[in-house]
Amino acid sequence: MKLSSDSAVAATPSIVPTSQNHSAPSLLLRAFAPLHRTAMGVAWGVAAGGLLAIVTLVLLIRGTDEALTAGSLLAQFLWGYSVSWHGILIGLLWGFALGFVLGYGFAVVRNTAVWLWLTVIRSRAEMDQYSDFLDHL
């Protein structure tokens, strides 16, 4: 199985330097290690909150009717949000909250999918191992 080298693995309490360590356990860690759910939630939250705040700021600075109308459409979904200085903070909070939920959910789904995949692989391996069990009786 070819393993991608675009990610590293952190094992508490120390970080495993996978770029220098190509032992079998290290490769297994790199292939099957789960995503950190809270970290993913915070990362998405920061990115989404920052993006929404910047978008609001740009709309506010431009200040055209078209820009204000486009921005205010977000208020249909985000309670309390408006294209205003106050709205930048509200947008930041809403963006963080939504981003956190999305990121956390993404990590949970990804980790569950990997767990299910591993369970299937393990079950198949066990079945292969014991398929000729009766032949030896």
Add this chain to the structure above:
Amino acid sequence: MDTHEEQLEHAVILLNGKLLGIVLGFLSGAGLFLATNFLLLKGGPHVGAHLGLLSNFFPGYRVTFFGSIVGFCYMFVVGLIIGTVLGAVYNKVAQA
């Protein structure tokens, strides 16, 4: 043996922020490029009336073929920044 199993139990994956940024940038850029050209090919009386609102954020962007290239560049930069931030924040929190 035990330490390896413990490691596997407690390990979390880290992200390569630069690579994530490039991938996100390319995907988002390609998305806007394709969406713009799809609307152009579809035609109609008001081509890209809604997508054109992006020019509020991206000066120079229009729903034209040249605009799709400009939009690709803008979205690539936005995706690159978002991906890099995602990777950096994730790694920081995961290692904390």
